[in-house]
């Protein structure tokens with residue numbers, strides 16, 4: 001059943017792809033705008049996914065199957081202006097195209113926290129301090145894991161909560177995925193370099209997902225990863241390029257220092273540049289953490305303060321892949337009920 | 350030399366690089382659940398010895414793991430090997446086997 005109603009999705013990551021597939025399957029005329037050269041967003045950069053270690057590209061392939069033919073995809077799309085006419089929208093692109101929309105779905109996602117802002121950890125200053133995204137790049141490219149001077153690391157530390165749960169840099173929220181990502185990446189490191197010693201410095205191990213706790217236990221029992229409860233206060237470079245870590249072993253109640261050849265910073269989520277830009281264009285409300293504010297935290301999680309504009313994915317809060325996908329499907333059904341003026345749409349809280 | 354009574358306080362830091370972790374390696378080979386502890390403290394909460402002395406099995410496990418084994422023999426003597434801790438551990442750490450192996454390792 002084809003509908004004449006038009007939906008424009010802004011952002012071609014996981015949520016944008018999945019919501020567009022579902023809206024197109026429902027018969028709507030869907031256009032998916034992506035600022036980069038191809039779809040996939042952050043997912044395209046991750047080799048293996050927690051907690052099953054399945055390849056990221058398998059999920060991307062699944063999402064792409066829904067996009068095929070039914071959704072008009074415009075990559076390298078730069079939005080210049082969005083006008084509102086009664087309940088409809090007109091979207092002007094830099095290349096001169098103008099799109100009409102009866103509803104807009106915003107799926108502008110997140111950016112990774114810029115680890116240089118946490119100066120005491122030395123990212124961008126010390127060569128052997130890298131981020132979780134840099135480590136993942138080693139994995140995806142198949143490059144050998146080496147320190148800056150080309151040696152196989154004998155020990156690696158993972159610092160949790162970099163850019164999250166930290167009023168000093170203005171982000172009080174938990175980014176949700178980084179604890180389990182540290183566990184995943186430490187297991188992958190052990191698989192590649194069996195002699196490497198691994199330390200995770202954490203405040204809480206937030207293993208909320210089904211199977212996350214089992215992965216954590218596997219890291220401890222099978223791979224001997226050491227979990228040390230305490231937030232790293234600072235990292236310093238030794239003359240040989242290794243990194244001295246200072247932390248309190250809070251469960252022993254004593255300060256601790258140890259040397260690692262490589263320090264990996266588990267960077268959190270921040271609202272993306274696209275989220276800021278589109279939010280300002282459409283007068284969307286931001287919450288206290290600068291992600292988009294949903295109309296209600298329990299029941300209107302895909303609805304914005306502007307009629308006809310909806311949200312899905314990590315533009316409203318940090319989400320892992322599974323949650324981004326279910327959120328996208330929820331957004332698609334919310335948009336359908338709006339466009340059909342269904343009675344479920346009229347419920348209030 | 351005149352003794353003015355000043356001393357250098359001993360360093361309380363855990364200097365992991367210098368610590369000897371042989372006991373931990375031994376325990377891990379004897380009882381693989383040694384590494385599965387999440388430091389929840391259920392064992393210490395149920396431990397009768399902990400009610401009457403400063404014995405703390407959770408902390409003992411942690412310190413062995415860190416290579417801080419200086420006072421271990423006198424600590425081990427406080428445990429009655431009753432095995433209550435084994436019944437309550439949510440991670441199925443075989444606490445009693447760890448305690449037995451520690452006694453064997455330190456030969457008493």
Ligand code: SF4
Pocket residue numbers: 160161162164165173174175176177178179180204205206266268
């Ligand atoms: S998921 Fe873990 S590492 Fe990430 S912000 Fe939350 S507590 Fe910190």
Ligand code: SF4
Pocket residue numbers: 392395396397398399406427428429430431432433434435444445448
């Ligand atoms: S076996 Fe030892 S540590 Fe465990 S409960 Fe009994 S006295 Fe406490």
Ligand code: SF4
Pocket residue numbers: 385386387388389390391392393407410437438439440441442444
């Ligand atoms: S009950 Fe088990 S997991 Fe908890 S502290 Fe004791 S040994 Fe560790």
